[in-house]
Amino acid sequence: MFYFSAGLAIIGAVLYQYFVKLVPGSINPVVSVIGQYVAALVLGICILPLFPVQGGLWLQVRxxxxxxxxxxxxxxxxELGFLLMYRAGWNLSTGNLVTGVVINVLLAGLGVALLGERLQLINVAGVALCLAGVALISYRPA
Structure with a gap:
């Protein structure tokens, strides 16, 4: 659960950053967020049985x-990934740092592969250093 929860948070954050860039500029940002959360509400209702509860504007919309x-x-x-990460024992300082670095490395690759962005050699060296940092930060002695 320790690494699964981090993986879940990383996948979700990478998808979020990519798709939020594709939201049309003509749509009101609040209406867009409402649309996201209405869909998230439906998904949340669908997965609710997996996490049992203890005790009990038209132009824009178009x-x-x-x-x-x-x-x-x-x-x-x-949301689910970060919640599970911390419940599985990740510290706030290292959990978010590890996922943040990995998210940014993946987004750099996504920007190059899907959005035509370019990385210089110095950027690639920075990515390598970030990955080395993640390995050091997330190291857990046996």
């Missing part, structure tokens, strides 16, 4: 599309 569903999936993975 602009919603598949991106809000993709963002909703991303948001659910982020």
């Amino acid at each position: 602009q919603l599309n598949w991106i809000q569903l993709a963002l909703a999936v991303s948001v659910v993975l982020i």
Whole structure:
């Protein structure tokens, strides 16, 4: 659960950053967020049995599309992943740092592969240093 929860948070955060960039500029940002959370609410209701509870504006709306569903999936993975990470024993300081570095490395790759962004050699060296840092930060002696 320790690494699974971090992986869940990393996947969700990478998806979120990518799809939020695809939201059309013409749509009101609040309406977009509402669309994301309506979809997240539906997903949350669907997964609720897996986590049992103990005790008991039209023009803008017409602009919603598949991106809000993709963002909703991303948001659910982020929230669930971080919650499970901390419950599994990750510290706030290292858990978020580790996931943040990995997220940014993956987003750099996503930017290059899907958005045509370019990385210089110095950027690649920085990525390597970040990955080395993640290994050192997340090291847990046996």
